[in-house]
Amino acid sequence: MARNLCKDVYAITMKGDFYKDSRFVQQIRASSGSVMDNIAEGFERDGNKEFVFFLYVAKGSCGEVRSQIVRAADVGFIDDDTASRLYSDCINLSKAISKLITSLKKSSVTGLKYLKPET
Numbered sequence: 001m002a003r004n005l006c007k008d009v010y011a012i013t014m015k016g017d018f019y020k021d022s023r024f025v026q027q028i029r030a031s032s033g034s035v036m037d038n039i040a041e042g043f044e045r046d047g048n049k050e051f052v053f054f055l056y057v058a059k060g061s062c063g064e065v066r067s068q069i070v071r072a073a074d075v076g077f078i079d080d081d082t083a084s085r086l087y088s089d090c091i092n093l094s095k096a097i098s099k100l101i102t103s104l105k106k107s108s109v110t111g112l113k114y115l116k117p118e119t
Contacts, residue, residue: 001093002036002058005065008086018077028068034061035093047111048104055104059097066090 009032012018013025035058042054066087073083 001096002039005089005093006032006036012078031061031064046113048107052101052104055097055101059094062090062094
């Protein structure tokens with residue numbers, strides 16, 4: 001889901017007046033990439049506590065993208081249908097991240113780095 005959001009953000013920022021606002025383009029691309037990157041980085045830490053931390057950061061970045069989508073629609077960079085679809089995608093992604101956080105917090109497994117090697 002995060003990967004698709006990132007691809008969609010890149011697609012909308014390559015068109016029309018949006019493309020001309022380089023600072024906004026950099027900002028929304030960075031925040032959408034941050035969602036994907038923080039999920040990946042947290043997962044690679046091999047510990048649930050660290051993973052949960054990075055998932056919260058990813059969730060925050062998802063909220064940032066959502067805000068930027070509204071702003072892009074408000075200034076006419078994207079049409080209302082595109083904004084609505086992307087906004088909905090962000091909401092669904094945020095919900096999925098929240099469910100993963102809840103699942104990890106309830107899990108008795110603490111992460112790969114905490115497994116004791118077999119002797």
